[in-house]
Amino acid sequence: MESETDINMEPLSFEFTISDFDLDLLPIDAKLLRADPELLQKAVVDYLSNRFKPLGGKANIAVKRDMVAVTWLPSSLADHEKLFDYAIRLLQQGAYKPAEPILRALLRHGSDNGTIALNLGMMLSDQQRLDEAVTLLLEASSKMPDSANAWNALGVAYQRQRNPDLAIEALQKSHDLSPDNPYTLRNLGALLSESAPEVGLGYLRRAAELLPNDQQSMYGYANALLRTGDTASADEALKKAIDIAPFTELAERCRQERTKVAHVGMRERGGEVRMDVVMYILSALKLFKDAGKQKAGMITFEVAMLGRSGLDINDSAQKYSLKSLPGKFSGLHLLALMYTGLKQLAPDQDPGVDFSKEYTQALTMKGATE
Numbered sequence: 261m262e263s264e265t266d267i268n269m270e271p272l273s274f275e276f277t278i279s280d281f282d283l284d285l286l287p288i289d290a291k292l293l294r295a296d297p298e299l300l301q302k303a304v305v306d307y308l309s310n311r312f313k314p315l316g317g318k319a320n321i322a323v324k325r326d327m328v329a330v331t332w333l334p335s336s337l338a339d340h341e342k343l344f345d346y347a348i349r350l351l352q353q354g355a356y357k358p359a360e361p362i363l364r365a366l367l368r369h370g371s372d373n374g375t376i377a378l379n380l381g382m383m384l385s386d387q388q389r390l391d392e393a394v395t396l397l398l399e400a401s402s403k404m405p406d407s408a409n410a411w412n413a414l415g416v417a418y419q420r421q422r423n424p425d426l427a428i429e430a431l432q433k434s435h436d437l438s439p440d441n442p443y444t445l446r447n448l449g450a451l452l453s454e455s456a457p458e459v460g461l462g463y464l465r466r467a468a469e470l471l472p473n474d475q476q477s478m479y480g481y482a483n484a485l486l487r488t489g490d491t492a493s494a495d496e497a498l499k500k501a502i503d504i505a506p507f508t509e510l511a512e513r514c515r516q517e518r519t520k521v522a523h524v525g526m527r528e529r530g531g532e533v534r535m536d537v538v539m540y541i542l543s544a545l546k547l548f549k550d551a552g553k554q555k556a557g558m559i560t561f562e563v564a565m566l567g568r569s570g571l572d573i574n575d576s577a578q579k580y581s582l583k584s585l586p587g588k589f590s591g592l593h594l595l596a597l598m599y600t601g602l603k604q605l606a607p608d609q610d611p612g613v614d615f616s617k618e619y620t621q622a623l624t625m626k627g628a629t630e
Contacts (some may be wrong), residue, residue, distance in 0.1 A: 272343075274361035274368050276592035278304060282355050283324075304328055315342040330361075348379060356383055374403030378410050385417040393417045401430070405530035416447055424451055441566040446477045449484065457487035468497070475504040479514060486521070495521050502570065515570050519595075519612045522573045533617050540596035541615065541622035547597075548604055559584045560601025561569065563594045567612075571595055 278300060283290035286303045293300040301323040312319035312332060316339035319332045333341050343365055350359035363380040381396030397414040404410050415431035418424075431448040434441060445467035453460025461484040467474075484496035498514045498521070505511055548556040549623040562584050571580070571591035578588035589597075599615045 270316075270369070271331050271333045272365045273329070273331045274365040275327055275359050276357065277326050278323070278328055278395055279326060280357045281328070282357055284356070285355060311346060312431065312607060315339060315346060319341060340369075351379060351383055354385065359383065374400040374410065375404065375408070378407070378413060381417070382413045385413065385420060388420065390421045395419065401433075406437060408434040408441045409443060410434075411437065412441065412444045412447060415444075417418050419447065424454075436622055440466070440470060442467045442474075445470070446474075446480055450480045453480075453484040453487055457484055461488055467569055473504055475501050475508065475510050478504060479510055482514070482517070486517070491521050499570065512568065515568055516612055518570045519567070519573075522571075533621060535607065537592065537596050537615055538616040538621045538625070540593050541600050541619055544597045544600035545604075545622060545626055548601060553605070555584070556601055557605055560605060563598040563601070564595065567598060 276379050281304055283293055283300075286293065286307055288299070288303055293303060297390070305321050305323060305328075308321050308328070308330060309319065312321075312330075315332075316336065317332055317334040319330065322329050332343070334343070343362060347359045347362040347366070350362075352354075360380070360383065363376055363383070366432055367376050367380060377396045378400035381393045381400055384390075384393035384396065394414070394417050397410065397417050401407065401410040401414050403477075411430050411434035415427045415429075415434060418427035418430055421427075428448065428451055431444055431451065434444040435448055438444065445463045449460045449463030449467060451460070452463065461481075464469045464481040464484045466476070469479045473630040478497055478501035482494045482501060483499060485491075485494035495518055498518050502511045502518075546560075551559070559582065562582050566580065571594055573591040573595050576591075576592070578590050580589045580591060580594055580617050581587070582589070582594075596615060599611045599613060599619065602611045603619060
């Protein structure tokens with residue numbers, strides 16, 4: 261932050277609507293608060309009063325209809341810094357709505373610190389409010405030209421704006437300033453690998469080394485490996501990404517990629533039509549016909565849930581079991597079961613693997629025997 265003489269010590273004011281306030285920050289049940297406007301207003305005022313007390317200065321908080329108005333008179337530079345730190349804590353909690361007016365008020369009140377513009381710009385970028393985000397991040401990188409984080413954030417905003425040339429330029433500046441900044445490595449590598457996979461791979465490999473528990477970095481590294489044709493290493497990286505956080509949307513994407521990788525390997529080893537898959541589908545058609553629609557649905561659903569953890573379809577070992585069927589199964593057998601079930605029960609749903617030729621062959625063989 262700047263010297264005390266650089267900061268305007270006049271009252272700092274901001275306002276917001278109660279409907280924009282994150283009720284999860286309050287100790288009272290949100291449903292109860294929405295049902296009682298007076299209680300809601302009091303709870304918000306009490307919350308803000310308690311937050312401003314340790315910041316120093318004097319705060320006045322008023323509510324009129326749905327608007328909350330805050331006027332705060334700092335007594336020193338330290339008070340400004342405390343308010344800024346409070347806004348950063350809100351950002352870290354994901355509480356963007358209460359943080360935004362505070363950051364905007366600080367930015368208006370004469371501070372020449374690019375850190376405020378940087379954090380407000382990153383917040384807006386995360387919310388896809390990209391035009392203003394870029395403006396603020398350009399200001400931040402201009403005020404802090406030696407900040408790798410500012411150039412990285414600007415590169416990310418440009419990338420989200422679908423402006424890859426400017427994104428790469430900004431990210432390269434970030435990398436020049438801090439060659440081992442893992443987030444810059446991750447972002448720059450992902451962009452470069454789209455047109456030059458071998459080039460991007462080096463950046464993404466280093467990012468995964470520096471952030472071994474970051475799922476996004478590991479997934480980006482796996483994607484670059486896939487683009488370079490190293491499917492075996494890509495599959496290992498995808499497994500690591502899943503293990504980092506098994507229940508995220510990104511983990512689900514990794515599982516889908518693993519299935520595609522395994523399918524490519526199966527095709528490469530087994531030729532155009534896999535007769536073992538044809539036979540699995542034939543037996544599945546008979547099984548589902550005898551079992552009926554409800555039982556077929558149970559089996560298909562169970563295999564699909566098991567497949568979320570990744571089925572090893574390149575290993576012929578019968579190492580999987582189901583609650584809905586007796587015996588042991590290979591990963592390929594289960595995938596053929598699931599494919600058949602979906603074709604019978606939900607033909608418009610993407611099974612994540614293409615057994616269409618094997619399925620057609622199985623239907624032809626089944627028709628010839630009936």
